[in-house]
Amino acid sequence: MHEWALAESVIKSTVEYAGAEKITKLKEAGVVFGELQAIDKEIFVFALEELRRQFPAALTCKFKIIKEPAAFRCKACSHKFALKGLKKTKDEAEFIHFVPEMAHTFLKCPKCKSPDFELVAGRGVSISYIKGAK
Numbered sequence: 001m002h003e004w005a006l007a008e009s010v011i012k013s014t015v016e017y018a019g020a021e022k023i024t025k026l027k028e029a030g031v032v033f034g035e036l037q038a039i040d041k042e043i044f045v046f047a048l049e050e051l052r053r054q055f056p057a058a059l060t061c062k063f064k065i066i067k068e069p070a071a072f073r074c075k076a077c078s079h080k081f082a083l084k085g086l087k088k089t090k091d092e093a094e095f096i097h098f099v100p101e102m103a104h105t106f107l108k109c110p111k112c113k114s115p116d117f118e119l120v121a122g123r124g125v126s127i128s129y130i131k132g133a134k
């Protein structure tokens with residue numbers, strides 16, 4: 001159900017933005033989809049298609065999914081590193097995908113080996129841009 005609630009808030013935000021900006025015909029909205037988002041992308045896209053029927057303003061809008069790769073920042077040395085490319089087994093990668101908080105158990109900063117880092121990208125869903133005609 002999380003996917004549906006999220007899809008609805010994306011559509012609502014897009015429609016509200018269009019109203020505030022006096023956009024009469026929405027064309028496209030970029031939806032950033034984090035790599036570590038624990039929701040099903042297929043269901044989310046389906047929910048977007050279904051739910052926008054309830055919002056006339058959103059009917060002309062194409063929702064473009066933009067994948068955002070996961071990235072971390074080391075709290076000890078401020079080094080930024082991507083999840084991609086780090087040494088991990090397939091099981092670990094899958095586990096991190098669903099429980100990003102557990103990444104510390106498997107990963108270390110590639111520069112200083114500290115396990116104290118934070119996730120700075122790749123979590124959550126957000127709208128990056130909205131295009132339309134006035």
Ligand SMILES: [Zn+2]
Pocket residue numbers: 074075076077078079109110111112113114
């Ligand atoms: Zn570090």
